[in-house]
Amino acid sequence: MGDRKHRRGGAITAGDDDEDDLAPARSRRAARTATREGSGTRSRAEAERARAEGVRQKRSLARFLREVVAELRKVIWPGRRELLTYTTVVIVFVAFVVALVAGLDLLFAQGVIAVFG
Structure with missing residues (x-):
């Protein structure tokens, strides 16, 4: 059954069990007529009026502030111990990166002086 081909509505289809093949394709004119009927x-x-209304609602400062407050209420704020831990980790990491960059800078400077005199 799957190998047989059937001609339906101007299209060649394979198989009998596809329901999509039974519906004939609508022309552009039929589609336009359907849109005019309701x-x-x-x-x-x-559409322009709806878009303008949406833009006005989006630009409302009061709405923006309400949404900001609503989002801040969802935040899980760190406790004092977590805050100190995170701050310490950040300061140590930044100090490490500064030392690494400074060391590489000195190394390259010595290399340039050695090569170019």
Whole structure:
């Protein structure tokens, strides 16, 4: 059954069990007519008005501040011990990177002086 090919609605299909093959393809004209009959899309003016309203709502300062407060309430703030631990780790790491960069700088400077005199 899977190897047989059938011609339906101008299209060659393989197999009988595909329900998608039974529906004929709509033309552009039929699609445009269907959109005009009520189940279609909005007009351009309606879309522009909806977009402008959305932009106004997005730009509201009060709304922005409410959302910021709502997001800050979700944050799990570190305790005193965690804060000291994290701060210490960051300071030690930064000191290590500064020492590494300074050491490489001195090494390359000595190399340049040795090569170019």
